[in-house]
Structure formats: C-alpha cells, structure tokens
Amino acid sequence: MAKKVVSLLLASHPGPTVVVTVIAVGLGIGLGYPPGRLVLLALAILFGQLSIGWSNDWLDAARDRAVERTDKPAARGDVSVTTVRAAAFIALAVGLVLTLPLGIAALVVHAIAIASGWAYNLGLKSTAYSWVPFAVAFGLLPAIATLGQEQPAWPQWWVYAAGALLGVAAHVTNVLPDLEDDARTGIRGLPHRLGARPSGLLAFSALALATLLITFGPGLPVRPVLLVGLVIGLAAAITGVVLLLRRSPTRLLMQLIMTCAIVDVVMLALAGQSVTV
Template sequence: MTQRAKPGTAGPAARPAVRSMTALLLASHPGPSVVVTVVATVLGASLGYPPGRLAPLALAILLGQLSIGWSNDWLDAARDAQVERTDKPAARGAIRVTTVRTWAFVALVAAILVTLLLGPLATLAHAIAIAGGWAYNLGLKATAISFLPFAISFGLLPAIATLGLEPPRFAAAWVVAAGALLGVAAHVTNVLPDLADDDRTGIRGLPHRMGAVPSGLLAFSCLAAASILIAFGPGWPPRIPLLIGLVIGIGIAVAGVVLLLRRSPTRLLMQFIMGCAIVDVLMLAFAGQSTTV
C-alpha cells in the first residue's frame, strides 16, 4: 500500500526538488544579493520612485546579483571542490554545475529585460555593473586589479537608481565614490578567509598579494572613508542623522580592525561590511535628492 504524505509535508517525490531548490538558492550567495537589493530599493524609495517603478528596480537588481552569484559558483566549482568547500553546493555535488550555469544565464537575461522598464541609461549602467561581476568571476579575481570590478559595480549601483528616474538624473560624484569604496571593502573582506585555499588553486588577487592584515586595514579604511563621504557629501553643516550614521560606520570599521588584529580573518568581517552598507544606505535615504546632480 502506498504511503501518502501527511498534509503540509513534502512527499518522497518532492524532497529531491526541495533540496535542489535549496541548493540553487544557496549557490546564489543570498546574503550579499539581498543586501545589495535592499540598498538599491532604499535608494529608489528615497529618490521618490512610485511603487510601480520601485518594484522593477528591486527585481532587476536582485536578478543581476543572482546572476553574478550563480556564475561564481558555476565557474569556481572545480576549484571549490579541490579545497573541499562545503559551503558551495555545486562543489559538494548538491546541485549540478550545469544547472547553476543555466540559471546564471537566465538571471542575466531577465535582469537586463526588467531593467529596460527603467529606461536605456539605467539599463546601460546595470549591464556594466553586471559585466563587472562576471568579469571578476571569469578571471579578474586572479589579477592585481581584482578590486576593480567591485569598485565599478558598487559605484554604479546608485547611478542605476538615479538614471531610472523620470527624467533620468546622474548620481553625484560623492555617491559614486562612496559606492566604489564600499565595493573595494566588500571584495577584500570576502576574500580574506579564503587566502590559503585560493593560493592552492592559483588565485592571486590584490588581497593575496598584499597579505591578510594590510588588506584588512585597506578594507576598513575604505569603509570609514565611505561613511565620511556620505555624511559630508550633501553639504555643510551635516544633518544630525548623517552624523549618527557616521559614528556607527566608524565604530563598525574600528571593530573590524580590532577583530582583524586579534584573530584570523573570518566571514564575520564580511558581515561587518554588509551591516555598514545598510547604515550607509539609510544615511543616503536621509540625503534624498542630494544624491543627484
């Protein structure tokens, strides 16, 4: 007699599909993808996007980030398996590499198509930002300019939001610079825990060449500089909420340096960066229209 699944539970046939979907989600680097999407969404809301325009902005950014995350796990699967990365689903065999590759391209195409709803300039900026992420995954991660794709892609993030306005507006230089600094910080802190594993697989980006401590100091210096730019970029005197955000941002940077000097780099450093990114975007929300020119 065939055993029927209890109501509200997945039957035996459904469990492999659920596991596959879970593995696919984990392969997308969901943490950074969500944080970047939140950043873009808050920026759009602060710029006065109506709901019907804010939703495509959020969806486009999310799809772009998923595409970059999946392309990373697809292209790095062999190297990740070599160093036994258990946090990478494709590397440990939880999902087929070809499946991750397919979804990377699907998300890429979908991201561009959705961004078209925001206009050609926003689409161009988003295409360049996604191209930066893919270029990193395709080989720039192993070069001395490994930081450059992150600087470009994060720097363009606020520009995607401002260029998606009706009519389009350019982002202020200080906003683009702050985004680029956050991108460099995100790159370095994401790489630091994997320096030894990367060395075994021939990856020699800027953090590998600089070493753990100098790279970490660079990352948190960029983090502090981004907070300073956002606090003082809109003009003098700075608003109280921006000063509060600056204090929090500097505090996170100092805590990150202390953690770096006291123990080996861990993924907690990346969480510091993501936390500061949320603080910075809230500061940008207070800045509002000052983020455009």
Template sequence: MSSDLSHGRAVAGPALRGLVGTAHIGPALAVTVLSGLLAAAQGLGPGRGALVVAAVLAGQLSVGWSNDLLDLDRDRRAGRTDKPLASGEVSASVVRACCAVAVAACLVLSLACGAVAGVVHLGCVAAAWAYNLGLKSTPWSWLPYAAAFGGLTAFVTLADGQAPPWWWPVGAALLGVGAHLLNVLPDLEDDAATGVHGLPHALGRRRIAPVAAAVLVSATAVVLLGAAPGAVVAAVAGVVVVALAVVVVTGAGRRPFAAAVGIALVDAVLLVAAR
C-alpha cells in the first residue's frame, strides 16, 4: 500500500510541475500581482480586492493553459522540450479539464465584482484568448495585449463603481505592448519555423528590444505624468526604470522580459504611492 502511495506521489509530482509550467505561471502571477496593487491603489476593501485578484488569476490560468493547448502540435513539430505539454510531462486531457475549470471560475468571479466590471474583465480575457486563437500570427498581435492590460485597470476601478483615470489604461496598454514584444523574443526562430508572423517578427530581432524599451519608458512617463509623485519618488523611479530599460535592450534569454515585468511593477508601485 505504501509503495502504491509513493508511486502515486512520484507520478503526481512531475504532472503538477508540468501543469504549473503549462500555465505560464510567471507572467500569470505578474499580472495577478499587478491587479492586486491596482486594487490597493483604488482603495478596494479586502473582500472586494481578493475577489478581483482571484478573478484575474483564474483568467490568467485559462489563458496560459489554452495557449499551450492550442500550440501543442506546433510545439511538438518545433521539438519544444521546454514545453511540458509537448514533452508529455502532463497530459492534454488534464490541462484541458483545468482550463475549463479556470474559465468557469473566471466567469463567476468576474461577474461577482459587478456586471459592468465583470463584462470588462471577461473582455480582457477574451482578447487574450483571441491572441492565442490566431491574432498572434498577424501584424495586429499587439492589440490583445494593449486591450487586456488597459482593460485590467478599468476592471479594478469599475469593481469600485468608478471609471479609471485616463493615465491608468493608457500606461497599462503601453506596458502590455512592451511585454508582448519581449515575451516573443526567445521564441522567434521556433515561431518563424511554424508560421507565426506577428508584429515582433516583422520588426526583427535587432529592433524588438529597442522598440520595447521605448514603449515601456513611455508607459512610465505616462504614469509619472498622471500620478504626479514627489520629486524624489519620481527621480528614483526614473533611475530604476532606465536601468531596467538597459537590461531590456542588452539582456539575453528571458532577462529582457523579466526587466519588463520589473518596469510594470515599478509603475504599479507609483500608482499605489499616488493614492
């Protein structure tokens, strides 16, 4: 009996790791943390804030799992051993079931935040799914990121019955576009080999990082303009963002994307400080 239990745990461990990996957990948690910081900046109470964060996490999990499910054949053709679903570390049926649960949870949790707020958040998730379903292979690949990130700020404020200040969705939309450009950077060759030609592919490897850095710094400028923090806060934030932008331009592998997430978090902290 104990050997059966040990065997079950040995099988479940890699499957659970594969399920987490297939969810694109890094970006999913980054967006979820961002939503929590926005909720704090808006002054949502603990209960409403937790509901917003839970809705965003469920939506992000559905996006990550659907991405790898839809890309399964392409990832197998490209020999993507870093993809748990393509390598067989976790089964498609398990990921599909988890994705369905995440979609249902996202629907319920989003609408629990209010009808208008819920519809806005479901629109954000739908935009991300549209990217997975084919927009990533077009010159409009940036649009779902802009819509989803910008709409996220509206979801948070509408959950409190208020429209967002203009600089929240504008700054967040720019962050989304910058994140999109850098997220694709490590996969350019594999994408090209399997017929994916979005905006980053049109720009080419040498131009992606500088363009992304410019977009991300523009996002910070919008946030600083709107938040109008004190001179010291603005100066520190500017130095940190410029340093991260240098990593975006000169870094290799996943470091540019991590730096982009860092810029997003700096901007989120500015939002909180502005309140």
C-alpha cells in the first residue's frame, strides 16, 4: 500500500508541483498573509498542481510506455492509470474547494490557471501554441495570491507580463530534455519546431525580460535588493546564452534557467504590495 502511495505521489510531477506551491507561498508572505490564510493558499495551489501533474501522467501513460520512460510510475505499471485519473479529478475538486474561502475572484482565476494546465495535457502540447497554457497559468499565479488577500487587489499589468514570460521559460525548460522522446510519439510543440538552441535562446530572453520588468516595473520603488537580483539574473542569462551559442544544450543550461527563474520569483515576492494596483 505504501509503495503505491509513493508511486502515486511520484506520478504527480512532484518537482514542478512543489516549485509552483513554494512560489505561491513566497508571494503570500510578501503580501503579508496571516498564517492560516497562507496555509489555505498553499494547499489550494498544491492540489491544483497535483491535479495537473496527475492528469499529465494519466493522459501520457501510453506514450510514456512507448518510449520506455522508466521514471513514470503509471507507464511502469507501479500505479494503475485508473487510480491516477481518479486522483487527478479528486485533486481538482479539492483545489477549487480550498480556493473558495480566498474569494470568488481568486477561485475564478485559479480555475482558469488549472484549466490551462489541463488544456496543455489534453492536446495543446502537440501544437505551435504549446507555450500558451504556461504563459496563462504563470501569468495568473500572482493574481491568485493578490486576489486571495483579505482585501483583494488585482496585480499591475507588468506582473502578468513577468509571470507569462516565466511561464514560457518554464515550458521550454520542461520540454528540452525530452525533445527526442517527444518526437518519437508525435509531440511537436513550439520548442520541438524551433529546435533546442533557438528554444534555449527564447527561454533566456524571456527570463531576462521578466527580470527587467520585476526590477523596473511602474510603481516599484528602487530597492538595492532588486538591483542585486537584476545583476544575478542577467548574469545567469548572459552566461547561458554564451554557453548555448558555443555548444549543444546541456543540463547546465537548464540549471541556469532555473537559477534565473528562482531569482525572479524571490524578487517578485520581495516587491510585496507594490505588485498590486
């Protein structure tokens, strides 16, 4: 029983699930959430992400078996596809129910973000618009936090833009290691059409633009800590571009992309109430 529970958790894409949840928690802390409300926000985002991760493994089980993905529990048979599918729908319902106490606006925005993730899994991943669900979901993530406050507020426009750019970078980061396997099973999203090197350049460019927006967004006071983040983020992005132009994409490039993304998220959290209208 314990083994199946572990397998089910591994089928949820725990890495991205935890990262997005931590991002939401960081935003909540920056906005001054009280502890109880912060826990509610964290659980709501967590279950929403679990539903997206499980729906991905459920829908991709046959494709993962075809390319012998040994890291996929459903493809290996460690947990049944039926169980993963049921978990996806249960997590979806729980995530939305937990969002309701944060307010109707937060609920609607969270529902749209989750729907974007499901739309990707259901077929958009195979089109030139594969980046759209990530841009929408990441662009709306800060709005879930700002609208979930006791005094709801909409984010400023540049917050949506920065989040969307981070989403595009996350999409590319997620796809690059699997380009060959995806090609074997007919997946041709935007990174597959562009190729590894152009996709890497797209990711670093998106992260650099997001970093600039978070540093110099209208209404943001000039803060030394944000300038430090700008220097770190741009240095990582420039290093990544130089390496990308000199050699084939490697795991080091993905680590640099994640470094840029983490810096951007920390900067956004540190901006606090300055991100709201």
